[in-house]
Amino acid sequence: MRTTQLASIIIIAAIACALGVSSRFAGAQTPPSGYAHFTSAASLWVDGSNIVIQANAVPAHKSPYFTPITNPQYEAYNGTNPNYAQNPNHIGSQTIEFRIPANPQVAVTHAATPLGPIGVAVNGVPLFNQYAGPNQPLTNEINSFDQYGGHPQQTSMYHYHAEPYALTTVNGSDSLIGYLLDGFPVYGPKENGITITNADLDQYHGHFGPTADYSGGIYHYHITAASPYINGTGFYGTAGTITYTLSASPTPTATTAAATPTATSTVIYVPGVGGIAQESDLPQAPAQSSTALRSRVTQRETLAAAVVVASIICGSWFALRCRNKQT
Ligand SMILES: [Zn+2]
Numbered sequence: 001m002r003t004t005q006l007a008s009i010i011i012i013a014a015i016a017c018a019l020g021v022s023s024r025f026a027g028a029q030t031p032p033s034g035y036a037h038f039t040s041a042a043s044l045w046v047d048g049s050n051i052v053i054q055a056n057a058v059p060a061h062k063s064p065y066f067t068p069i070t071n072p073q074y075e076a077y078n079g080t081n082p083n084y085a086q087n088p089n090h091i092g093s094q095t096i097e098f099r100i101p102a103n104p105q106v107a108v109t110h111a112a113t114p115l116g117p118i119g120v121a122v123n124g125v126p127l128f129n130q131y132a133g134p135n136q137p138l139t140n141e142i143n144s145f146d147q148y149g150g151h152p153q154q155t156s157m158y159h160y161h162a163e164p165y166a167l168t169t170v171n172g173s174d175s176l177i178g179y180l181l182d183g184f185p186v187y188g189p190k191e192n193g194i195t196i197t198n199a200d201l202d203q204y205h206g207h208f209g210p211t212a213d214y215s216g217g218i219y220h221y222h223i224t225a226a227s228p229y230i231n232g233t234g235f236y237g238t239a240g241t242i243t244y245t246l247s248a249s250p251t252p253t254a255t256t257a258a259a260t261p262t263a264t265s266t267v268i269y270v271p272g273v274g275g276i277a278q279e280s281d282l283p284q285a286p287a288q289s290s291t292a293l294r295s296r297v298t299q300r301e302t303l304a305a306a307v308v309v310a311s312i313i314c315g316s317w318f319a320l321r322c323r324n325k326q327t
């Protein structure tokens with residue numbers, strides 16, 4: 001009797017578990033196993049031969065780019081880059097839809113990656129390529145990466161050009177980081193305990209082999225410490241499409257924490273048709289502290305008061321002098 005009850009409990013638990021896993025994804029079909037790494041920050045479902053991923057690009061981890069500093073996700077920079085220079089942008093919610101081939105295929109002609117999103121990490125944050133603009137290296141932008149490896153661009157879209165430390169710290173340096181738009185997975189900088197370098201990878205920044213999620217072997221990209229970090233000279237496979245809305249939102253303040261977009265425009269990237277230049281996130285000039293600003297205001301107020309007092313004294317003196325002349 002006890003054995004039967006135990007067996008029933010196990011069966012019920014197994015069914016509940018299976019339902020829980022399948023309910024993680026909307027729709028009837030379940031995406032390939034690697035997509036199980038995505039957090040609830042992204043919505044996923046299978047649409048025909050594509051995996052559809054919708055995300056808002058707001059990381060679950062903290063960042064100095066969450067403003068104002070009263071934002072619960074704000075964390076001052078505490079990374080190791082002595083040249084860190086925060087850019088003037090802030091993190092804002094986006095509307096992005098990736099349509100990625102469920103069965104990735106090597107492309108006949110390898111399309112260059114666009115500026116803007118080229119893939120998506122398992123936490124719903126877009127992956128960007130190794131450029132800040134058309135053929136412009138990330139020389140300055142690197143110093144604006146926060147302690148988790150990302151930064152927002154001018155329309156508040158947070159993204160990673162290189163290793164997302166929040167993911168590799170928690171999931172492991174050999175974990176699945178996300179997928180590029182061609183449906184091939186991106187892994188962290190380690191494999192079987194060894195750090196991968198550019199020399200281990202082809203021109204697209206990947207290689208073929210078994211992974212924890214694809215035991216039969218699959219072409220996959222690796223993130224490296226050196227440029228080009230995530231992708232090399234273009235997509236290895238035939239890329240899907242991205243649709244996203246650029247929302248230019250005002251900088252949140254203590255009284256308007258929930259910034260509302262002031263303007264929107266929709267960008268659709270179709271491989272071969274072209275992307276859009278998204279990076280102009282240069283480090284900002286040193287910010288004036290509120291104390292310095294207050295001091296300047298006080299100086300101005302003192303000067304104005306002195307002018308008024310001087311005017312009164314002069315006016316009184318002239319009036320007195322005129323009266324003395326008349327008498
Ligand atoms: Zn960037």
Ligand SMILES: [Zn+2]
Pocket residue numbers: 187191207209220222
């Ligand atoms: Zn590998």
